[in-house]
Amino acid sequence: MAMSSLVPFRDINIHASSTHYAFTSPSSPSAQTLVVDRPSGDIRLNDGALLGAKRVSSIAGILGTIKLRLDKYIIVITKAQPMGRIKGHMVYKVIATEFLPLRERALHDPDEDTYLHLLKTLIKSGPMYFSYSFDITNSFQRQAQSDPSLPLWKRADDRFFWNRFIQSDLIAFANGTGLRNQGGHQHGADPFILPVMFGMMRITLTRIKATPVNFVLITRRSRHRVGTRYFTRGIDDQGHVANFNETEQIVILNDGAGGLGGFAGGEQQNGRATEHHDVQVMSYVQTRGSVPVYWAEVNTLKYTPSLQVRGVETAVDAAKRHFDEQIKIYGDNFLVNLVNQRGREDQVKKAYEQMVRILVSSPGEATQADYVTNEQIHIVEASSRRQEYDRLHYVYFDFHNETKGLQWHRAQILLNQLLGDLEKGQYFRGVDMPADAQGRMEVRNQQSAVVRTNCMDCLDRTNVVQTMLARWVLTKQLQDVGALRPGESADDDTTFQDLFRNIWADNADVVSKSYSGTGALKTDFTRTGERTRAGMVQDLNNSITRYVKNNFGDGPRQDAFDLFLGTYLPSTDSIGSNRIFMDQRPPLIQAIPYALAASVFLVLVASLARPQPDGTAWPLRFFSLLWLGVGGWCMHFIYNHGMLYVNWPKLNTPRWANEGYQEVLGSVRKDKLLGPLVTRHERGMSNSRLGHMEEGKKRIQ
Incomplete structure (x- = not known):
């Protein structure tokens, strides 16, 4: 096997047309061209460049491909930052990526847009690294025991091959196990597979x-x-x-x-x-x-x-x-x-x-x-x-x-x-x-x-x-x-x-x-x-921030991990319904935090207002006490029914979270004052918010 096919290409040009994307390496003119047909996503190799395609840009590598509800996307690395050399091998950090849709005409769906936002946020915030010539997924000891005649991606440690799932289409094609490719190993695809570490x-x-x-x-x-x-x-x-x-x-x-x-x-x-x-x-x-x-x-x-x-x-x-x-x-x-x-x-x-x-x-x-x-x-x-x-x-x-x-x-x-x-x-x-x-x-x-x-x-x-x-x-x-x-x-x-x-x-x-x-x-x-005291103050700040993020921000982060790593596969059912990410709690449950915020605002306004010299103070005091009471009741309700207000993952919702949520919601339904209001306006009754949990879920390793 040629040495050049053992390591990923350092430079790749993208050529786009209405029927395909073509990837070539200008520094390896004799190498085959990787072609991804549009909109099917079928992968093939071509000897020589394809005619009729326009060069779009140069990229640092292909991160992978991912199928969402409406379309499949090729994720390419558009900017990489050199981090230093290990034994002469340069290591890079992923700085910017771009999603290339396979459909020529973009289709929009609220859930599709949310999926893309989650993935882009994860990739932008997640520290990901790669090297074209050095296996950063393996320790030096494991590298010494690996077979240097294998392509770099085959030597990578499966545990730390972070983009392994989104590279699965390319890997299946290279191995000759794809649906349309049963012709044995395709060595020309190996240099396009770039292992990335998180x-x-x-x-x-x-x-x-x-x-x-x-x-x-x-x-x-x-x-x-x-x-x-x-x-x-x-x-x-x-x-x-x-x-x-x-x-x-x-x-x-x-x-x-x-x-x-x-x-x-x-x-x-x-x-x-x-x-x-x-x-x-x-x-x-x-x-x-x-x-x-x-x-x-x-x-x-x-x-x-x-x-x-x-x-x-x-x-x-x-x-x-x-x-x-x-x-x-x-x-x-x-x-x-x-x-x-x-x-x-x-x-x-x-x-x-x-x-x-x-x-x-x-x-x-x-x-x-x-x-x-x-x-x-x-x-x-x-x-x-x-x-x-x-x-x-x-x-x-x-x-x-x-x-x-x-x-x-x-x-x-x-x-x-x-x-x-x-x-x-x-x-x-x-x-x-x-x-x-x-x-x-x-x-x-x-x-x-x-x-x-x-x-x-x-x-x-x-x-x-x-x-x-x-x-x-x-x-x-x-x-x-x-x-x-x-x-x-x-x-x-x-x-x-x-x-x-x-x-x-x-x-x-x-x-x-x-x-x-x-x-x-x-x-x-x-x-x-x-x-140090400054360290303890910083720890207090981090602890408060952790509390807020872990309760109100980690649901989308968990969803992003599940999407990127393939532990959740999006379903094509009910496209356009916005069913998965829509807040389907009963309207009264949703309204209580807003009522709390309104009461805090109104009490603050009342406390700053000055009564007229010739007026009486009791209406303003009554107004303040009324909204203090409303705010206090809202806080008490949220504190005692906290599971209703945690930002849970929407894709692979934990079983214990679903059970706990239903148990707490059931206790609200039994409340003599709120129960009739919740039941009357509840969307979908008991399975309203988390009933989509099984929709499209599929765990793979």
Whole structure:
């Protein structure tokens, strides 16, 4: 296979006509032209350019194709921003896209317009990255084990191939499995398939003391069980957990493409130190993900949602699927759990521990206490290795109590507990083989274990712990290659220390915004090494913003994820009815927030109004008291029937949300005063608002 067909085209021109779109690469004139027929969407390859088409523009790549209610659209990347080089390979961030309709004459439907708005908002706000020549979906260790003779998209990690669903038409055509293409693999289509990763990417040329390094941090968000904070928790039947992210910290020495000088790293071999100037890559991988049992937090407009945890036994098969994959990919899993051991979170803690006891054989347990708490550290792991699940090692750390009172340094207690396992689990280290035409590396060391960290959201507490582990591993790596002497630390270089902290804090913010809608909490500690009053004020602001977004803004965000990732397929039924996104609650229920807003406005006006000198004050006071009463009743109603006012996802509405909504609406119908009014004006009765839930729904992986 030609080398040019293994990687995506760096430049693509679009030629449009009334019958097709044609995609060509001007830098590869001998390559075939990809043709998408209009309006059918059929894909074919053509030898040479097609006549009669007008060149529209140049693009950075094809993000994919998606079918909505009325039309199918080709999503193309029109602008990409260079982010830096990894071993000479440039990485780009998606900045702007365009939707190309297959129908020549645009048709309009309210739901179609909403679908397009959701997708465009997601793509614009979501940090997506790609490279034409480097597989950013795989860690360096997995890249070293992959087959370089395969096209780049076939080497991509399916979990982090974010546009995998919308590339499915092209992939089916390339594989020869499309409806109109049964002729075997179409190699000419491979360069048009561009894998895109969703997450965080920072590439920084810097120095640690006297050593020039290329410091890279990559966080890859899984495309499975993606969603927003309160609408996507726990595990699904396929073994995918919410908010699963893989974070890889990479240090590259002697990277000539970075423009910095080389480093002669010392390596102990046969008792003597040797020096070399080859490119060395050291990487360390951590993961985070929701507690792998069936659980949910139900929005009711109260600041703290109600927590539901199903029986652990029902989730055993799903947890086995999850950990089968985790052990196969990462080896031993150290399950660091940071949830609170008191209050509502204790249910989740106990469920996790019960799951581990079920999975491992002959579970042994140990508890470490101190003056702060009776359960500072709690460990559950197999007494002896008999099966693969015995590679699970559960470590609970009472993060909340141990760090209470701004004593964040006490997180070191957890690091001390993990030190022996971190030493044993190691990290990846590879050295370039200059004579290898395919750019493969000689593997000197491999990471054989991973720390999988979680708290309730897998955000704020998790960020603090992951940063701490990454700092320790970085120091060990630099000591191992001789860049630091024994006893020295990467933190000794204050300039790099500030850089390191800010990159990890930026990572925390990106992961948090994707899941909760705001930046992370506690990032002042990550950025400065100490808790500050300004940081606490920022945390308060983020917490309030999270509350507002999670209750009133996350429904559309969840819908956008479901559309883009293919967990919801739009139906062509009832086109033009605007049935899916229309608010179908009873008019009285819809009117109450407006009545509350009106009462606040009128009371404010009355309080600012001045009575006439010769007039009496009681009418104005009566007016104010009347609207205060109306406003108070409206607030009381909304508070007690909060599920009616949460902005739920309209496409894949959670089952528990539908049940809770119907239960609350049923209680309103039974109200002696409001019940007759609600029932009389209700649209469609009990299934009015969420009855469309099954319409067009289809889950695929």
